[in-house]
Amino acid sequence: MKKFRGKKRYFRHLWRETSAEQYDIDFGKEGWFDMWHIHLDLFGLGNQSVKVRREHIKAQIALYQSLLDKHGTLEKPYQSWIELVDEDAGLDSIYIHTPNPNEDNFPLKIANINWNCLIPKDFEDLLNLNEFYIGHYKCESNNNYIIQSKNNRVQL
Template sequence: MKKFRGKRRYFRNLWRQTTTELSIVDFDEEGWFNLWHTHLDFYGYGNDGLKIRREHIKAHIALYNRLSERLSTFGKPYQIWMEFVEEDAGLDSVNIHTPNPAEDNFPLTIANVDWNCPVPKFLKDLINLNEWNVGHYKRVSTNSYFIQSNYNEIKL
């Protein structure tokens, strides 16, 4: 495995990205989101170790909180959630969905999500079950964990 060089700069840029993503997202009254999402660990560096993965998860949570704060004044119904894929950190994402002209798929519902699952090891200490709902979804080859704030209006 190749050594991860430039960690300090990489993580500084990662945390900067949690604020710059807000300027990319269009929150105007005409705006809508059709399963919009962003991957902060696009290259999957979190697969190299739990410490790196947890730092990315913290960044996803910070981005989620900032987006949720901005969406609170959006004036339209919305769904916001995080998805963490146990087998591949590069697939971890923050997602937003609203009514949209592209498809009639709002609110999004995902069948067979176990909302009474235990919190996985890589999310321990980062997810407080008093503030967050954690759901497990088993795909053919991956395990996904959906995380939403308890305070969101429209659940998955």
């Protein structure tokens, strides 16, 4: 694998993306989300080292909390969560989901989530268990972790 050059610049740019104002998201009366999501580590750089992965997870938590603050203006029920895929950092994402005209799939239910799971040591210290529910489920051959706020949520 090639050496990861320009880390300082890359992470400075990444942290600029952790504000909800960076995204053109309509939280008004007419706004709706059909599994809207964003991948902060689109290229899977977190697969190269635990340190890089942890920095991406911190950024995702910061963006998630920023989005939750903006959800206060959303006048309809919603679901939002962070999904971390153990095997591929490029699949880590933040989701927002509401009732929508595309499909009758709200509230979304993910089968077989274990809300009493062990949290991987790589990121257990990044999560405040007083603020978040942490769940685990398997999808195909991937281990997926769900991080969902204990406030303002419709459970998955």
